[in-house]
Amino acid sequence: MNKFLFIIRYFKGTSNLSAKGNFFVIITISLLSTVLISVQPVIMAKLISGIESESVDFKFIIYALALSYIVVMSLRKLASALNFILITSLRSNLVISMTNDYFKSLFHNAGAIKIHENTGDITQRLNQAIDELTVLLRNISHNFIPPLLQLVLSVAFIVISGDYIVAMLFTLYFLLYFIIKGVFNPKIVGLYNDFYNTSVKKYSLITDSVKNMGAAKVCNSYDYLFGRYEALLHKIETKHEKLLKADMHFLLVESACNIIFFGLSFLYSLYQVMSGNISIGHFVMISSYILLLSSPLESMGSMYTALQKSTVSLYGFISAMTMIVARQVDSEQIKPVDSMKMRDLSFSYQGEGGAIIKGLNLEIDKGHFITLTGRSGSGKSTVAKLLAGELKPEQGEILINNMNINELSSVQRAELVFHVSQNDYIFMDTLRFNLKIACPEATDEQLAVALRLSRLDDLVNDGNAGLLDMRIGDNGVTLSGGQRQRLSLARLFLRTPSIIILDEVTSALDVINERGIMHNIKICFPNALILNISHRSSTFDFSDEILVMDSGRIVASGDFVTLKNNNTYIQSILRQEALKQAS
Numbered sequence: 001m002n003k004f005l006f007i008i009r010y011f012k013g014t015s016n017l018s019a020k021g022n023f024f025v026i027i028t029i030s031l032l033s034t035v036l037i038s039v040q041p042v043i044m045a046k047l048i049s050g051i052e053s054e055s056v057d058f059k060f061i062i063y064a065l066a067l068s069y070i071v072v073m074s075l076r077k078l079a080s081a082l083n084f085i086l087i088t089s090l091r092s093n094l095v096i097s098m099t100n101d102y103f104k105s106l107f108h109n110a111g112a113i114k115i116h117e118n119t120g121d122i123t124q125r126l127n128q129a130i131d132e133l134t135v136l137l138r139n140i141s142h143n144f145i146p147p148l149l150q151l152v153l154s155v156a157f158i159v160i161s162g163d164y165i166v167a168m169l170f171t172l173y174f175l176l177y178f179i180i181k182g183v184f185n186p187k188i189v190g191l192y193n194d195f196y197n198t199s200v201k202k203y204s205l206i207t208d209s210v211k212n213m214g215a216a217k218v219c220n221s222y223d224y225l226f227g228r229y230e231a232l233l234h235k236i237e238t239k240h241e242k243l244l245k246a247d248m249h250f251l252l253v254e255s256a257c258n259i260i261f262f263g264l265s266f267l268y269s270l271y272q273v274m275s276g277n278i279s280i281g282h283f284v285m286i287s288s289y290i291l292l293l294s295s296p297l298e299s300m301g302s303m304y305t306a307l308q309k310s311t312v313s314l315y316g317f318i319s320a321m322t323m324i325v326a327r328q329v330d331s332e333q334i335k336p337v338d339s340m341k342m343r344d345l346s347f348s349y350q351g352e353g354g355a356i357i358k359g360l361n362l363e364i365d366k367g368h369f370i371t372l373t374g375r376s377g378s379g380k381s382t383v384a385k386l387l388a389g390e391l392k393p394e395q396g397e398i399l400i401n402n403m404n405i406n407e408l409s410s411v412q413r414a415e416l417v418f419h420v421s422q423n424d425y426i427f428m429d430t431l432r433f434n435l436k437i438a439c440p441e442a443t444d445e446q447l448a449v450a451l452r453l454s455r456l457d458d459l460v461n462d463g464n465a466g467l468l469d470m471r472i473g474d475n476g477v478t479l480s481g482g483q484r485q486r487l488s489l490a491r492l493f494l495r496t497p498s499i500i501i502l503d504e505v506t507s508a509l510d511v512i513n514e515r516g517i518m519h520n521i522k523i524c525f526p527n528a529l530i531l532n533i534s535h536r537s538s539t540f541d542f543s544d545e546i547l548v549m550d551s552g553r554i555v556a557s558g559d560f561v562t563l564k565n566n567n568t569y570i571q572s573i574l575r576q577e578a579l580k581q582a583s
């Protein structure tokens, strides 16, 4: 119940006034139509009693019966059609606000995407939550609460009519029903969650298999690739079977109770009417209630379980969306940045053994271009992520103008720092969208300048549309490695950062383009503080200082000329480049 209320409170908080009104109307219509249906047997009983007592004209009663039937049925159909339309519109509203919150939680919370998850998991989690929301809405308005209310109203009307035995039988059924549910439900909900958690993996495996199909293709190992998916499908099927079995057990017990109690009520009323103790009208009323309640109550069992399953699942989804809404800044402008200091910085990835960064000290002043180099895995990208605020240091601090970076809001940080990472982040959309993500208000002219500065203006659009309307494939597959890097760099020229982090952003470029772009960066951002990560000597002479990293520490520093003479790592890079050129 607490979980259900939590969900209601969440949607109450995120919905606008029209959605709330919508919900109120849906509930009102459902309740009114339930009351109307429950009252129909009483009307029938009264009219039939009229025939029995011969106090009212027979024809009139037949017309009244027909009319009451038509009115109740028409109103019922009208209510359900109206409810369907309203629920569809309410669902769309709620889905938009829930999706918005989900995206925000992924956007603001670096830990929201777990290391062993891919886009398949992320997508499926949202799809599942949308499905659960639909089930919840249908249950509230249609499948579960109305039959429950019908049962309560029926008992009330039967008690008013003075038939305490049948009222007691109905009430006993009602109580027994919930006892049976209480016994079966924990197991069913547990099995459902297990089934659901395993099913989610299906989508991450499909995504992973499709993305890396090329690896199986070159090795002609399709069966091995599909075998992994097939094994998971079998596992899911086993869990589904267990769930269905538990559902069946419940249905059997519940149906037996239904037949016994309603059967007893019917036989008892039949005996009473034959003995002349109750009127035919009353008998018709009881039979109508049995007919009216029987089938909705039968399905109420599965609906109640569905309601519980959806509540648990949706509660888990919503409570995991840790809402970190960006603080609306920027009362305190930090720009311009004069210096950045890393003091005694240590860091390790959660649950991944030892420290990756060990007591690192680094200072960069405004207008300086620093290159960080070192062997693969030494921790360069980790330093970049720490400086960009994507990771939090375990020990030590990062100071920007003597202010701890942790005190900056994510909005302030995004204004100050621009991190071009080793990941290209290319959208499957137009070139324009891919650029405007860096500056939504940029004009086409500004985009063209950014393309020129990042030397991407040589890109050719095969279609008839202009270059900015060129469509880019998933993950940038329609671009070369160098073009992808230049596209990431073009975004930099649409921003005005004070701290620029370039993590091997020119590794796939030819030296001419690489040097041209580095030159443009230095010209366009003369006061910025630049941390350039590179394995190649071609950018070394742009640097005011070169730092060599090894196993999470800076082991050497100096200008290119000095390091060329006394650092073995720099010397090995130069040797390899010379060998490559010679060959």
Ligand SMILES: Nc1ncnc2c1ncn2[C@@H]1O[C@H](COP(=O)(O)OP(=O)(O)OP(=O)(O)O)[C@@H](O)[C@H]1O
Binding pocket: 115, 349, 352, 356, 374, 375, 376, 377, 378, 379, 380, 381, 382, 383
């Ligand atoms: N998300 C992560 N989770 C766990 N370990 C990680 C993660 N990212 C990096 N590592 C580990 O941290 C170490 C440093 O990685 P990092 O990416 O900083 O190296 P790097 O110096 O940038 O290497 P390269 O030159 O190959 O890009 C590596 O041993 C790597 O396996």
Ligand SMILES: [Mg+2]
Binding pocket: 380, 381, 382, 422, 503
């Ligand atoms: Mg790296």
